[in-house]
Amino acid sequence: MKKILLFLVLASYSLVAQTPIWHYTFDGNSSPVNPSGGYGGSLTKVSGGTTSASNFGVDRFGNAQSSLIVKSDTNNDFTYYANLANLPQGSNPRSFSFWVRYKNAGDQNFFLYGDTASTGNMYGMSIGTSNSICYIKTAQNYTTQFVNTQFPHYISLNTADDDAWVHYTITSEATNTNVYKNGVLMANHSINLTTSGTTIKFGLSNLDNNNANSSLYFLLDDFKIYDQVLTETQIRQMYADAMAFDATDLVAYYGFENNLDCTNNSNYNLTAQDPANSYYNPGVIGQSREFTNNPVYNDVLGSAIDNGEFTIMVWEKINLLQSGTDYATVFELGSSLYARRRQSLFRTAYASNATTFVNEGTTILNPQATWVHHTVTVKNYGGSFNAIYYRNGELMSKTGNNSATTSIYTFVDRFVFGGGLDAAGNFLVSKNIKYVNLDEAYIYNRVLNQSEILATMYRTTLPAVLSNSNFELKEISLYPNPANSIFTVKVPNDTVKNITVIDLTGKTVLTATSQTVNISALQAGMYLVKVETISGKTGIEKIVRK
Incomplete structure (x- = not known):
């Protein structure tokens, strides 16, 4: 019920959001709802019969029986079909928006619709075994590859089901099709659409048979169908609308609006290593801070951060990639926890004691010349104390398992953006970032979930609790x-x-x-x-x- 109510409220009041013609909430219910609150064709299991409680799993908010379980099994009890009126036909514009939590590597067929009697005239999306490829299918033997090596799929098999979700939006009109992941355009191609038919299937690669891939296993949530093309702005607004700002346990916020002030607590204002060289450029919201061999720091902030459970997030834009031999550090806590680039990988790790660092979590480098959002959350995950790294709201890596400690070990209380320290707290030039801008940094003494991370990423104006003192002009x-x-x-x-x-x-x-x-x-x-x-x-x- 919570998702239906949210759907109706947002459809009525959001200035930039569009209204889906069908919305599968999967809150223990397999029937989609339309904008007027009416229900459409309910899902039928391929094995026959209606869905039951066993067909629903945990959603991204941690709610039980609130996502659809899609997987391969001998009885075909977890693949589905429905007949749904008003699905976009021919070359008419369309958008599909949905959340996925991978439970297995390998091919995953998300959805496909059209005419079961035809080998053409269909439309659907799947993910291949390659970690950077997805497919849009328009005929039985015709798919178009959408490849972007900068956005690999990270299959997290050892974190909770309310973690590691990914949001996809596919938009098509005339001959242009776009695939977005977590609000970021992955790739686009020219595809001729001739879609015909109203049968929709979940978990299957063809419309004329019900054979599922042996690797099939994922959770599906909030599946929305639109009869228009969503813009990038509208897609990103969905995240901000879905989660209200929560300042609980917010330690520090930095807007970098031509200053290094901590908006919510002046005790945590930052200081530049070289105050005479301070430069600001347009950022994600307002201005951003330029960093080239000039880290900024606070000497007491580290003592305010709960080393056992916290979140650090910041936007970054790389203007020019520096040497791979540098330890280009975006932020560092207490000469211990770090998020940095080195030797063609983005790396996170922390010290578990005075002599030991845990094994790094690694992923590919973030792309240049575009804003990218970094988030690191630290907590005990199922008996292992880990630092989890998200890029643009997607879980990308985790540090090596550590069951010996329940907090990070810090050598000093100094916190640094744009550089790092030795164990005594002295700056190391090799850790400085260069030719980079940072913006919108948040530090929390709690772990934010993925929906909160994405909502914070795409919030276009500051919450009132943070915005009062950022700008001199209050009445525009x-x-x-x-x-x-x-x-x-x-x-x-x-x-x-x-x-x-x-x-x-x-x-x-x-x-x-x-x-x-x-x-x-x-x-x-x-x-x-x-x-x-x-x-x-x-x-x-x-x-x-x-």
């Missing part, structure tokens, strides 16, 4: 808002000097020097408007392009 009027083409900026008792319009990826898409701005060339969605006045004050407000 944008009207009309939403706007079709032109909006006007008004600031009381001041004059507008510069206006910058920024999309949700942090990219500047428009600049202006007058208070009237034309956004007719932009895609529909939400944008940030940065306003600078002739008195030198700055502020941020959001605008919706209809």
Whole structure:
């Protein structure tokens, strides 16, 4: 019921969200709901009969019987089909949005729909054995590969079922198809669509037979079908809408708005190693801090972090990749826990005692010239104390198992962004990052779940608890808002000097020097408007392009 209510509320009130024509919530229920609250065709097990409690597993919030179990078994009790009216036909626009929790490596067939009597005219998605390939299927013997080696699939078989979920969105119109993972575009291709039929199957690779791959095993949740193409802005807004901001156990937040202040606690303000060289550029929200051989630090922050259970997250954009022999450290706690790049891998680890570091968790490097979100959570996972690394909200690596300790060992209380220390707390030049920008850093004394991580990633404005002191301009009027083409900026008792319009990826898409701005060339969605006045004050407000 919680997902149905959330679906109806968001469909009614979100400015940028679109309404799915069908939504399978899988809250112990195998029937999809439409925008008016009516139900569609219920799933039938391939073995025959309706679903039961045994067909539902744990969802990404930890709720029992709230996701669909899809797997291969001798009785075909965990593969499904349904007849569903109004599925997008021909080359009509469409979007499919769903969450997956892999339970096995190998081929995974997510969904496929069309006409069971035809070997063509179908549409569906699957994942191959390669860790960077997915497929869109449009005919019995025709699939299109979507490859992006920067976004491998990490199959986590030793963490809880409420962890390691991945969100996919597939959009198609005319001859253009996009595949997004956790709101990030993986790849796009030109595909001719001739879809025909209303039979939809889950876990099967063909419509004319019911043979499942032996490797099939995943959990499926929140499966939504749209009769329109979702924009990247609308996809990312779904994450922010799904989870309210929770400041519980927030230790420190840094917006890097032309300063190194900790917004919620000035005791944790940062200091630059070289204060004379401080540079800021447009970031994910407002400004971001540029780092080149100039780490920033706080000498007491480490003592405020609970070494047994915490979360650290920050956005990063690499402008130029530095030498692979460097220990390019994004952040470091107490000369112990680190997140860094070295020798073509992104690495995380921590000291378990004064002489021992646990085995590193490793994954491929994050791509250059684009904003990437890093999150490290630390806690005891099923008897092993691990640091888990997420990139763009997806679990990518975990440190080696450690059952001997239940907290990290720190050598000093100093916390560093953009560099690192030796055991005595002295800066090491080899750990400095170069040609990098960081933005929107959060440190919590609790472990955030994946939905909270994604909601924080794609939040386009700061929660009120964090935003009061970030900008000098508190009263900015944008009207009309939403706007079709032109909006006007008004600031009381001041004059507008510069206006910058920024999309949700942090990219500047428009600049202006007058208070009237034309956004007719932009895609529909939400944008940030940065306003600078002739008195030198700055502020941020959001605008919706209809």
